[in-house]
Amino acid sequence: MKLEAARLGLSAVGVTAYDIKYNYAEYQGLAVGDTIIVGIIEQNFDSTQMSPSVRAEKAALTAYAGLEDRMSALADWIRDQGYAARPEGFVGESMVIPYAVAAGLGQLGLNGQLLTPHAGSRCRIHVMSTDAPFVHDQPVDYGIEGICDKCQVCVRRCPPGAIPANRKDSRGVVKAKLNTKRCLPVMGKAAGCSVCMKVCPVQRYGLAAVLEEFESTGEILGKGSDDLEGFDWPLDGKHYGPGERPRLGRDVFETPGFTFDPDRKRPLDWKDSSDSDDGGRAEALGY
Incomplete structure (x- = not known):
């Protein structure tokens, strides 16, 4: 088969x-x-x-x-x-x-x-x-979760800040629970967004190269470079390099069919002051 x-x-x-x-x-x-x-x-x-x-x-x-x-x-x-x-x-x-x-x-x-x-x-x-009697495969630990948790590029680069920095148990699955109320409206208005896909070093370079770089230098391949982290934002036509993200106004999130919570801890046009890797964004977003 x-x-x-x-x-x-x-x-x-x-x-x-x-x-x-x-x-x-x-x-x-x-x-x-x-x-x-x-x-x-x-x-x-x-x-x-x-x-x-x-x-x-x-x-x-x-x-x-x-x-x-x-x-x-x-x-x-x-x-x-x-x-x-x-x-x-x-x-x-x-x-x-x-x-x-x-x-x-x-x-x-x-x-x-x-x-x-x-x-x-x-x-x-x-x-x-x-109903064919195929032999079942088994989960494989490729080392992706470990390198992914150290990378955090998608967490820092996500324009609406919808990706928390840490995995937690959610209904029996340990994962980073995405804030879909922030993610989905942006996907619908920014050509599907997919910044989190584009800035993933495993997507860009392949796991073998990412692991080799980390083992030899302790660094994530491409992290901090425009080659990996840069993107053009379709809502304003501007290019955003490492450390830069577009500011998203309330109008981006107020989409028919989605509920806006006016009592959230931070305004919808929030922007990190540090853009750091230490997980502070998750606290700022109220996770």
């Missing part, structure tokens, strides 16, 4: 067990077996480095389209072997990142994204259920 997936052009596939807690309630009961196949395809490298931009957002959608086509073809191949297979719909029926971690394809980054050893956060994920 994995050889067929590679022939079809998938970047990676993994196999794990169906788990009802990763399946949204309104889609439960649609799985055709107790096994989940996780498929990954990499998003175009050059376009991703231009995030946030319309070009980068088109690259994301193009990657999803190609991924769905390939997963559909893989499902056909499994059916040809005499087993049931059902790719999930594009709307998202399950929490795919936990499945990808369980299938050994990567680890959870501070930015809330799956980080794979080769492409970091520059990947798109899709899953299918099957």
